[in-house]
Amino acid sequence: MSLRFEHETQTQRVRFASGEAASSLAEEVERLGASSVMVIATGAARQLAGRITGALPVALYHDEVVMHVPIEVAERARAAASEQRIDALVSVGGGSTTGLAKAVALTTGLPIVAVPTTYAGSEATNVWGLTQGARKTTGVDARVLPLAIVYDATLMVSLPVPMSVASGLNALAHCVDSMWAPRADPIDRALAAEGIRALRLGLPEVLADPAGLDGREHALYGSYLAAVAFCSAGSGLHHKICHVLGGGYNLPHAQTHAVVLAYVLAFNAPSVPDAERQIAAAFDADRAITGLQMLREQLDAPRALREYGFDEADIADAVAAILPVVPPNNPTPVTAENLERLLHAAWEGADPR
Amino acid sequence: MSLRFEHETQTQRVRFASGEAASSLAEEVERLGASSVMVIATGAARQLAGRITGALPVALYHDEVVMHVPIEVAERARAAASEQRIDALVSVGGGSTTGLAKAVALTTGLPIVAVPTTYAGSEATNVWGLTQGARKTTGVDARVLPLAIVYDATLMVSLPVPMSVASGLNALAHCVDSMWAPRADPIDRALAAEGIRALRLGLPEVLADPAGLDGREHALYGSYLAAVAFCSAGSGLHHKICHVLGGGYNLPHAQTHAVVLAYVLAFNAPSVPDAERQIAAAFDADRAITGLQMLREQLDAPRALREYGFDEADIADAVAAILPVVPPNNPTPVTAENLERLLHAAWEGADPR
Numbered sequence: 227m228s229l230r231f232e233h234e235t236q237t238q239r240v241r242f243a244s245g246e247a248a249s250s251l252a253e254e255v256e257r258l259g260a261s262s263v264m265v266i267a268t269g270a271a272r273q274l275a276g277r278i279t280g281a282l283p284v285a286l287y288h289d290e291v292v293m294h295v296p297i298e299v300a301e302r303a304r305a306a307a308s309e310q311r312i313d314a315l316v317s318v319g320g321g322s323t324t325g326l327a328k329a330v331a332l333t334t335g336l337p338i339v340a341v342p343t344t345y346a347g348s349e350a351t352n353v354w355g356l357t358q359g360a361r362k363t364t365g366v367d368a369r370v371l372p373l374a375i376v377y378d379a380t381l382m383v384s385l386p387v388p389m390s391v392a393s394g395l396n397a398l399a400h401c402v403d404s405m406w407a408p409r410a411d412p413i414d415r416a417l418a419a420e421g422i423r424a425l426r427l428g429l430p431e432v433l434a435d436p437a438g439l440d441g442r443e444h445a446l447y448g449s450y451l452a453a454v455a456f457c458s459a460g461s462g463l464h465h466k467i468c469h470v471l472g473g474g475y476n477l478p479h480a481q482t483h484a485v486v487l488a489y490v491l492a493f494n495a496p497s498v499p500d501a502e503r504q505i506a507a508a509f510d511a512d513r514a515i516t517g518l519q520m521l522r523e524q525l526d527a528p529r530a531l532r533e534y535g536f537d538e539a540d541i542a543d544a545v546a547a548i549l550p551v552v553p554p555n556n557p558t559p560v561t562a563e564n565l566e567r568l569l570h571a572a573w574e575g576a577d578p579r
Numbered sequence: 580m581s582l583r584f585e586h587e588t589q590t591q592r593v594r595f596a597s598g599e600a601a602s603s604l605a606e607e608v609e610r611l612g613a614s615s616v617m618v619i620a621t622g623a624a625r626q627l628a629g630r631i632t633g634a635l636p637v638a639l640y641h642d643e644v645v646m647h648v649p650i651e652v653a654e655r656a657r658a659a660a661s662e663q664r665i666d667a668l669v670s671v672g673g674g675s676t677t678g679l680a681k682a683v684a685l686t687t688g689l690p691i692v693a694v695p696t697t698y699a700g701s702e703a704t705n706v707w708g709l710t711q712g713a714r715k716t717t718g719v720d721a722r723v724l725p726l727a728i729v730y731d732a733t734l735m736v737s738l739p740v741p742m743s744v745a746s747g748l749n750a751l752a753h754c755v756d757s758m759w760a761p762r763a764d765p766i767d768r769a770l771a772a773e774g775i776r777a778l779r780l781g782l783p784e785v786l787a788d789p790a791g792l793d794g795r796e797h798a799l800y801g802s803y804l805a806a807v808a809f810c811s812a813g814s815g816l817h818h819k820i821c822h823v824l825g826g827g828y829n830l831p832h833a834q835t836h837a838v839v840l841a842y843v844l845a846f847n848a849p850s851v852p853d854a855e856r857q858i859a860a861a862f863d864a865d866r867a868i869t870g871l872q873m874l875r876e877q878l879d880a881p882r883a884l885r886e887y888g889f890d891e892a893d894i895a896d897a898v899a900a901i902l903p904v905v906p907p908n909n910p911t912p913v914t915a916e917n918l919e920r921l922l923h924a925a926w927e928g929a930d931p932r
Contacts, residue, residue: 229732229796233593237721240586240766368590379582412773412800413593420769443582447765507860 231411233458236352239374242447244439247341247378248278251316254339254374255282260314264288264307264336266327267318271343274381275318278341285310293322294357300329307334314339317372321346328354328370340372344385345393345445347400347453349375377450379442387436391525392480394429394445398422399464399483400452402518405501406494407462408553415504418455422508424448426517430524463560464490466551467569474547477536481528485575488522489568491515492578497557515579530575541569584764586811589705592727595800597792600631600694600731604669607692607727608635613667617641617660617689619680620671624696627734628671631694638663646675647710653682660687667692670725674699681707681723693725697738698746698798700753700806702728730803732795740789744878745833747782747798751775752817752836753805755871758854759847760815761906768857771808775861777801779870783877816913817843819904820922827900830889834881838928841875842921844868845931850910868932883928894922 241250255263262285267275269289276287288306292299307315307330317327318341325348327338332354340349352371355364382390404410404418425448431441461469467486471477492515495502502514509517521527528534545565552560571578594603608616615638620628622642629640641659645652660668660683670680671694678701680691685707693702705724708717735743757763757771778801784794814822820839824830845868848855855867862870874880881887898918905913924931 228597228792229800230596231593232595235588235591235593237590238588240584240588242585243583244581411595412777413770413804416769416773417766420765424765439581447582451766 229412231413232409233411233413236368236371237373238350238371240377240450241374242377242443244379244443247376247381248281250376250378251278251339251341252281254376255314255316258314258337258339258373260337262310262312263314263316264310264312264330265316265318266291266303266323266330268323271319271323274343278318278378278381279316282316285312288326291319291323291326294362295322295325295329295355297356297358300326300356303330304333307336312336317341317349318343320344321348324348324372325355327372329356331370332367335369338370338372339374339376341376341378341381342446343381345382345390345397345449347397347449347456350450350453351457353457375450377446379439379446382442382446383437383439387433390432390436390445391429391527392484394425394432394449395484395487395525395527396480397445397449397452398425398429398521399468399487400456401425401448402487402491402505403462403464404452404455404459405462405505406498406555406557407456407459407465408555410459410462414455414459415501417451418459419504419508421448421451421455422505423510424451426509426521429521433525460553462553463494463556466553467548470544470547470551471531471536474544475536475540477531477534481534482531484522484527485529485531485534485572488515488518488578489572491518493564493568494557519579531569531573532575536573538570538573541566541573544569582765584766585762586764586766589721589724590726591703591724593730593803594727595730595796597732597796600729600734601634603729603731604631604692604694605634607729608667608669611667611690611692611726613690615663615665616667616669617663617665617683618669618671619644619656619676619683621676624672624676627696631671631731631734632669635669638665641679644672644676644679647715648675648678648682648708650709650711653679653709656683657686660689665689670694670702671696673697674701677701677725678708680725682709684723685720688722691723691725692727692729694729694731694734695799696734698735698743698750698802700750700802700809703803703806704810706810728803730799732792732799735795735799736790736792740786743785743789743798744782744880745837747778747785747802748837748840748878748880749833750798750802750805751778751782751874752821752840753809754778754801755840755844755858756815756817757805757808757812758815758858759851759908759910760809760812760818761908763812763815767808767812768854770804771812772857772861774801774804774808775858776863777804779862779874782874786878813906815906816847816909819906820901823897823900823904824884824889827897828889828893830884830887834887835884837875837881838884838887838925841868841871841931842925844871846917846921847910872932884922884926885928889926891923891926894919894926897922
């Protein structure tokens with residue numbers, strides 16, 4: 227088969243060193259020549275942020291961080307940046323914190339140095355999001371991509387294990403879905419496979435030794451790759467299904483991902499033998515689905531959607547809502563019938579093999 | 580072991596589509612909003628360049644391309660670009676052609692769209708080189724990285740098979756050396772492993788069916804990854820050895836690489852079990868060295884340095900010249916004794932296993 231793809235890379239420096247957030251951050255801010263830094267961090271992360279930004283020329287600590295970045299919250303942050311003649315943004319936190327820094331960068335062009343404290347991955351993408359009332363707008367802009375990421379796995383050690391596992395499985399879903407998403411290219415697949423490998427190694431270690439660094443490092447590294455691959459490849463069948471289930475039936479995000487992924491993998495794998503082998507190798511298993519199931523068992527991951535409030539009677543309705551948003555180039559052609567079977571199996575928690 | 584690295588990505592768009600160079604190029608130039616394009620191509624490539632640049636607003640075809648980019652050649656190209664108020668550079672050719680475009684971009688900041696016709700890989704790096712008399716200066720600058728690369732494997736079909744294989748083995752050496760080069764990070768290794776996989780598939784096919792596209796595509800894709808990984812990881816033991824042998828003993832570049840690689844791999848592999856497994860998997864072999872040897876046999880690759888003019892009596896002298904430039908973090912510590920054994924085996928063509 228002919229090799230045909232487009233792939234875009236963006237300028238970004240990634241520094242990965244446990245216990246070195248403060249010094250890495252100082253070097254990155256100095257490299258920018260910044261003299262008036264705005265540190266964005268929630269009140270809860272204020273102490274942590276203070277600890278690693280002590281050496282920076284901080285003009286302002288900004289702690290009004292709200293999920294999904296409401297436009298008025300973004301406006302206040304932009305105004306604060308402008309009043310204080312800020313010349314660089316430093317975000318310390320999870321997806322919402324990085325998201326607010328991106329909202330400020332979007333209109334001001336200010337450079338961002340991101341210090342993530344979760345596995346969300348927003349720091350590795352050029353995607354921004356803003357909400358006005360109930361309406362969320364997202365977009366892609368080179369200005370919002372942090373110029374540098376400072377990864378320090380010691381900052382993750384306090385992330386509770388269940389949240390770590392859920393967030394890690396979400397990253398795993400990004401990797402697996404990147405194998406066949408609309409814009410998936412061979413480079414995305416290679417990075418996603420490396421991400422699967424890292425998450426497969428890291429997540430069981432996080433569970434076994436939450437205070438240890440090895441597992442945290444691998445999970446963090448895998449989450450970075452997941453974000454890079456997913457941002458390039460786009461949203462595949464798995465994420466389309468989860469988006470509908472999450473939005474329409476109020477199912478919990480992480481658990482929905484953890485269940486649905488296995489069924490989507492089993493559904494698509496026969497149509498993508500190369501990707502199947504790549505995923506299997508990354509799991510160090512004979513088959514992709516075997517590898518994923520082994521990991522899910524190790525992590526005691528959620529098994530059935532019915533345990534999370536999804537009603538069997540809603541399957542037909544969900545199928546109708548999902549069908550129109552299925553990526554046209556999904557490797558296994560999706561019909562109402564096979565999608566119904568997929569959702570029923572996920573509802574029931576049937577063995578996906 | 581702790582995961583610790585720095586990795587930098589650069590902004591670049593890669594378009595990979597056989598037979599579509601003309602239309603891809605037109606889209607990329609339009610995306611730049613350019614209205615006065617300078618096409619850089621050798622006289623020999625003039626016809627090919629004309630064929631794929633017909634739809635562009637070409638103000639100037641520039642064909643003074645000289646190996647290693649002499650400074651006076653660069654100056655004339657810069658002057659021509661300035662006289663014609665050029666707003667974009669399009670290079671169509673191998674490393675020397677891309678190199679001249681980079682020399683112009685270095686001082687003018689003009690954007691480059693590169694159309695490679697060999698597996699040299701310069702199009703994927705931010706490294707420039709200029710020579711003044713016998714002295715070569717190289718440097719790194721974001722301005723010289725082409726904004727876009729247009730890969731079209733049909734342009735490779737006329738590259739003679741021996742040159743294709745030699746150039747492909749050189750790319751393979753970039754991949755393998757990227758596993759332990761001074762700045763090698765896990766992302767470099769993942770990309771290099773993907774490059775090995777592509778070259779392992781592509782090169783035997785190029786030999787078996789030189790006019791076919793499948794082999795050309797995989798070899799081209801692998802060469803791109805080789806350049807990306809090597810540019811990030813830096814020059815490892817293999818390239819240090821080859822640089823000394825090529826410069827000091829006038830050995831032919833490609834053949835030297837093809838021989839030495841196996842001995843460096845056998846030398847370093849025991850000290851890097853993870854990378855060894857990654858290379859082995861990329862070769863689809865039990866062991867890395869077995870995989871490389873199988874490929875070398877398939878390609879009837881050069882076996883011994885003594886067949887290319889290297890004299891046994893020069894080994895001691897070569898050891899003395901190589902030792903000071905060995906990367907301090909080479910996985911297997913290098914001594915005069917084991918380096919002498921390595922070179923002797925490569926001279927003789929002994930089985931590296």
